[in-house]
Amino acid sequence: MCGIVGFVGNRGASSLLVEGLSKLEYRGYDSAGVAIIEDGEVKVKKCKGRLVNLEERLNKEPISGTIGIGHTRWATHGEPSDVNSHPHTNSEVTISVVHNGIIENYLKLREWLTSKGYTFHSETDTEVIPNLVDYYYEGDLVEAVMKATSKMEGSYAIGVICKNEPNKLVAVRKDSPLIVGLGKDEFFIASDIPAVLNHTRDVYFLEDKEFVVITRDGVTLLNEDGEKVDKEVFHVTWNADAAEKGGYEDFMLKEIHEQPKAIKDTMTSRIGMDHSISIDKINISREQLDNIDRVYIVACGTAYNAGIVGKYVIEKLAKIPVEVDIASEFRYRDPLITEKTLIIVVSQSGETADTLAVLRDGKKKGARVLAITNVVGSSVSREANDVLYTWAGPEIAVASTKAYVTQLIAMYILGLYFAELKGTLTKEQIDEIKKEMLTLPNKAEEVLKHKETLQKFASKTYMERDMFFLGRGLDFAVSTEGSLKLKEISYIHSEAYAGGELKHGTIALIEPGTVVIATVTQESLSDKMMSNVKEVVTRGAKVMAIAFEGDEDVHKSVDSVIYIPRTHELLAPVLSVIPLQLIAYYMAKQKGCDVDKPRNLAKSVTVE
Ligand code: M6R
Numbered sequence: 001m002c003g004i005v006g007f008v009g010n011r012g013a014s015s016l017l018v019e020g021l022s023k024l025e026y027r028g029y030d031s032a033g034v035a036i037i038e039d040g041e042v043k044v045k046k047c048k049g050r051l052v053n054l055e056e057r058l059n060k061e062p063i064s065g066t067i068g069i070g071h072t073r074w075a076t077h078g079e080p081s082d083v084n085s086h087p088h089t090n091s092e093v094t095i096s097v098v099h100n101g102i103i104e105n106y107l108k109l110r111e112w113l114t115s116k117g118y119t120f121h122s123e124t125d126t127e128v129i130p131n132l133v134d135y136y137y138e139g140d141l142v143e144a145v146m147k148a149t150s151k152m153e154g155s156y157a158i159g160v161i162c163k164n165e166p167n168k169l170v171a172v173r174k175d176s177p178l179i180v181g182l183g184k185d186e187f188f189i190a191s192d193i194p195a196v197l198n199h200t201r202d203v204y205f206l207e208d209k210e211f212v213v214i215t216r217d218g219v220t221l222l223n224e225d226g227e228k229v230d231k232e233v234f235h236v237t238w239n240a241d242a243a244e245k246g247g248y249e250d251f252m253l254k255e256i257h258e259q260p261k262a263i264k265d266t267m268t269s270r271i272g273m274d275h276s277i278s279i280d281k282i283n284i285s286r287e288q289l290d291n292i293d294r295v296y297i298v299a300c301g302t303a304y305n306a307g308i309v310g311k312y313v314i315e316k317l318a319k320i321p322v323e324v325d326i327a328s329e330f331r332y333r334d335p336l337i338t339e340k341t342l343i344i345v346v347s348q349s350g351e352t353a354d355t356l357a358v359l360r361d362g363k364k365k366g367a368r369v370l371a372i373t374n375v376v377g378s379s380v381s382r383e384a385n386d387v388l389y390t391w392a393g394p395e396i397a398v399a400s401t402k403a404y405v406t407q408l409i410a411m412y413i414l415g416l417y418f419a420e421l422k423g424t425l426t427k428e429q430i431d432e433i434k435k436e437m438l439t440l441p442n443k444a445e446e447v448l449k450h451k452e453t454l455q456k457f458a459s460k461t462y463m464e465r466d467m468f469f470l471g472r473g474l475d476f477a478v479s480t481e482g483s484l485k486l487k488e489i490s491y492i493h494s495e496a497y498a499g500g501e502l503k504h505g506t507i508a509l510i511e512p513g514t515v516v517i518a519t520v521t522q523e524s525l526s527d528k529m530m531s532n533v534k535e536v537v538t539r540g541a542k543v544m545a546i547a548f549e550g551d552e553d554v555h556k557s558v559d560s561v562i563y564i565p566r567t568h569e570l571l572a573p574v575l576s577v578i579p580l581q582l583i584a585y586y587m588a589k590q591k592g593c594d595v596d597k598p599r600n601l602a603k604s605v606t607v608e
Contacts, residue, residue, distance in 0.1 A: 002072060004189070005024065005098075006068065006171060008186065023195045024072050026397070027100070028074025031049060031082070032047070032054040033087050035161060036065040036068030041093075041163060042089060044087055044093070046071075067169060071100075073085060076102055077125045086098045088122065096161050100158075103154045105151075133160060172210065175208060179192070179205055181195075187218075197243065201235055201236040201237075202235055205377040210224075250595050251397040253585060256585065262406050265392075268391070273435060289421050296322070296343045298355065299347060302481060303346040310324065310411035310414075311323070312473065318424050319419075341367035341368070347380050348374045349604035350379055352380075352604060356379050368385050368386070370385065372407055373390065374390045398597060409440075412570070444574065447565070450579060457560065464515050467492055470499050470519070471498070475499075475521055476496065476498040478572075481573075482580030489584055489585070490584055499529045503535070510536045511540055516536050516542070517544050519576050521546070523569055537557060544560045548565075564579070
């Protein structure tokens with residue numbers, strides 16, 4: 001759960017590595033460092049804290065050299081500190097390594113290397129790697145890295161440089177992402193595409209246990225047996241600006257505003273009034289669908305919250321029973337998986353370790369795995385049987401926003417596709433939903449106009465210690481996401497509760513002044529939900545409601561209301577989540593929090 005970069009070329013590596021790292025800070029930001037070959041020596045500069053600390057250090061103590069590696073860290077083994085920062089080296093500082101992942105058998109390896117006379121200085125798992133490479137080094141860096149990795153268990157994407165082979169960078173991955181950027185007479189490695197996009201759009205996606213050997217003359221790809229591998233160059237079509245703030249104060253605010261476009265892009269070519277629902281190249285026949293006896297939606301965090309909506313949607317539209325589960329729970333609970341199971345994994349990054357493990361285990365047991373992901377070329381996209389991309393564009397802020405709404409759109413598309421196939425809805429019913437879906441981008445724009453009201457609300461409530469999000473049905477599902485957003489960026493404790501569940505304990509937490517956000521868009525449940533609202537109002541809660549325009553009575557029972565454009569109630573979460581995201585955003589800003597890089601978090605959780 002870190003970002004790694006590497007550069008081989010004729011330009012100064014230092015600034016290029018730092019620039020690449022600045023695009024990967026979302027992956028971790030508690031320390032950063034670079035190692036560069038300067039005058040035939042490996043020179044390392046690294047320090048605790050944000051990348052800016054490293055930049056200041058490099059300004060004072062520059063390193064020249066045109067081959068190097070860099071790292072931005074999210075600490076797992078060993079607290080954030082200068083010594084635990086990457087790159088790590090062997091004691092003689094002849095070999096240097098950056099690593100994203102976890103070496104699970106590092107204690108054993110460390111003990112073994114210690115018995116061979118090696119010494120260690122950090123608490124990290126990574127430090128065994130340069131020492132292992134050193135142990136196996138007999139004049140051939142590639143061979144030494146191959147031998148070292150054959151002893152390593154766990155996940156890794158590593159970049160390695162060596163004083164004795166000063167014109168070479170060797171990299172390899174297993175269960176952690178790694179791409180190779182192909183520039184003109186210069187080459188890059190990186191954990192993610194934005195790190196190289198200012199310099200090249202042509203990349204290779206490395207597969208597990210594929211090695212890349214980079215010199216100024218070119219790139220050689222090898223499999224674990226040392227045989228050459230041919231690979232297709234992937235041309236990135238999205239713009240580098242997509243990964244910039246574009247005038248917004250933070251990526252999160254920019255990404256919230258990009259939602260209308262993201263919704264539209266995700267529907268394009270799949271939903272249209274003049275054709276049937278299309279799900280790209282995925283081909284599921286009626287017979288195959290009839291053969292599926294259970295559907296699991298499995299994911300983590302926000303993607304899991306989108307899965308909760310997915311369950312309601314697919315069950316309602318296609319009448320197929322769906323279970324939704326958290327990937328880290330699902331993978332260890334021995335779920336019932338057979339050839340008749342369809343597993344839908346949802347992951348913005350396509351690299352989340354637990355989600356990926358569910359995918360792999362599911363495939364092993366014969367299930368068909370369909371992935372909903374935002375990242376082309378991600379592990380999930382490459383390994384699933386079928387992929388439905390969410391076209392949200394790069395999501396940089398740690399708090400997921402536009403990915404969530406596009407995941408919802410993907411759920412509607414799947415629900416309608418299954419319904420069409422099974423005949424559970426008439427053409428008129430399907431057309432009605434499709435027609436309404438096509439209005440969502442404009443309606444989302446309308447919702448964004450409430451931001452000033454929400455900012456004012458946040459300025460009055462940001463000192464709260466606890467907040468509650470209430471809803472029933474799909475309004476409860478969206479409340480789970482509102483609550484997660486608030487917690488992760490503002491550090492205010494919050495919980496989402498199903499309105500009907502309140503009386504079973506939670507209502508004891510409501511006291512005079514408690515802030516409650518009640519979402520009330522589900523017509524069939526609105527009377528019951530309003531009764532729940534009254535129950536908390538009676539006990540002194542200050543309630544803000546999110547309701548459809550036209551439901552004017554809602555304001556009589558609460559302190560304030562955000563009215564959102566009316567839509568089909570199944571589609572309501574796409575619009576009702578936007579005020580919840582903005583509440584979290586403005587509360588966090590009022591508190592002075594770094595919304596793009598909340599404490600203790602990283603964007604993709606590529607380790608368990
Ligand atoms: O990349 P993924 O969608 O698999 O990530 C899953 C979660 O880690 C992610 O949604 C996380 O909960 C976000 N920080 C939420 O805003």
